[in-house]
Amino acid sequence: MSGNRQIPWAGMLLALLTSICLVWASVSLLIVAVVAGVWFFSLWADRLRSMEEEPARQPISERPDLDAIARNAMEATVESVSIPMILTDETRIRAANAAARAVLGKHLVGQDTRIALRHPDAIRLLDQPDGSTVTVPALTVSDSVWHLTRHGIDARYRVIEMRDRTAEADISRAHTDFVANASHELRTPLSSIIGYVETLSDAGDKVDGALTQRFLGTVLREARRMQTLLADLMSLSQLEAEKHDLPETRIELPQLAQRVVREFAPAPGGAIRVEFEKGEDAPVVRGDAKQLEQLLRNFIDNALKYGDGETPVRVVLKPAPRNMTEVSVTDTGAGIAPEHLPHLTRRFYRTDPGRSRAAGGTGLGLAICKHIVERHRGRLDIASKLGVGTTVSVRLPLAAD
Known part of the structure; x- marks a missing residue:
């Protein structure tokens, strides 16, 4: 040659x-x-x-x-390339891979780059030096966050790399909200405790015994509230740490449910508060007995707090499709408005904050239950109708023989 x-x-x-x-x-x-x-x-x-x-x-x-x-x-x-990338030829989009077309539209190729990107922050990137990166909120949907980076190939061609940072932003936002909510929940009882103790300390012997006892009772109640909140926070942290570890212990669900229901048995001569229907089957699941007891206990406790107090809470254990079993807890209380239902398992979410705190709730119970159900590869459903009541049900996979 x-x-x-x-x-x-x-x-x-x-x-x-x-x-x-x-x-x-x-x-x-x-x-x-x-x-x-x-x-x-x-x-x-x-x-x-x-x-x-x-x-x-x-x-x-x-x-x-x-x-x-x-x-x-x-x-x-x-x-x-699997991530969204756009090849620009001066002011026009010369090529866009499948990922970019899925994000910005199928007719992306051939458009003016500024028209295709639309967002002012993204357009500003086109006039910046090669290697520049901008963060663009709401590029695709209202709560999305994207990082766009401009890379030069030669005097004519550029590559715009798009990275979806929405998940990271959601995690960061959730972490910030959690810290803020936890701080608020702890600050309220702590402020109350400090206020009453300072009053007793400054007044000395001037406060009569009855008032002193009332103040001390408030301090004790708020301290126990803090103790419950910290216990729930530790429980939630532990559940998140082991959420990928599927429990292996075989558990007879009727016996476990019966143990929890007995905890709510009335005093001698009192009215029955919780009814239990278990059917003829004896389903066995793989799970963590302590966590499943905590799950059912929380559901029954909520039903008793927010039910009408006249009709017993019903706990029903029955077969479910797809080789699963279902346990449900039903009350006949005031019910929950539809707009609240999607948010009930969020941390510190309350439909009625005043009533929840008065009843001793921390706002973490259903968030803990959601994590327990997820660890057991189950499904949690909450159905409610105003003026009728609420049913919380959990489906768990049966253990293989």
Whole structure:
């Protein structure tokens, strides 16, 4: 072969070394791949140009379109990437991979980049230097968060890399809300305790015995409230730590439910508060007995707190489809408005904060129950109708024989 037909090993080696340096400099591997791909294809394009200059060149109609070859190479490289990426040719979008089309629309290619991106923060990125990154809220939906990075290929082409940071933002927001809510819940009883203790301390012997006892009773009640809240926080933390560990202990659910129901037995001569219907089956599940007892205890306790007090709470154990068993707790209280139902398992969520605190609730009970159900690979449902009552049901998979 003539010198012009030789493979450009030197240039390809330089491209490889440059790619290694970019990786060493912590540049995104996806961008390194795009740059390396374009570089290698440009070397082959130079080789084809040199072939055109030879005396025995092909007819004009049969010459390869080198610009088209380079564009096709870049488009193929971008298309193979799993995260959304856009290839821009000056002010137009030359190519967008499947992930980008799914996010911004199928007719993305060929549009003006500013029209396609729409958001002012995203448009501002187009005028910034290569390597710049902007955070764009609500690019796709109202609560989404995206990080867009602009990478230069040459004087003409750019790649815009899009990374969805919505999940991270949601986690950060949930963490912030949790800390704020927990601080508020602890601050309220603590302030009450400090206030009453300071009053007793400053007054000394001037406070009569009856008032002193009343103040001390309030301090004790608020201290126990804090103790309950801290216990729930520790329980929730433990559940989150072991949520991926599926329990292996075989548990006879009727016996477990019967033990919990007995805890709510009335005093001698008192009215029955909880009725239990278990049917003829004896379902066995794999689970954590302590957590399942806590789950059922919480449901019954809530039903007694918010029920009408006249009709007993009904606990029913029955078969469920798909090789599962269902335990439900039903009260005949005031019910829950539909707009509250989707939020009941959120931490510290209360439909009636004043009533919940007066009843001794921490706002964490149903959040703990949700985590218990998830750890046991079950399903939690809450159905309620105003003026009729509420039914909380849990379906758990039966243990294999």
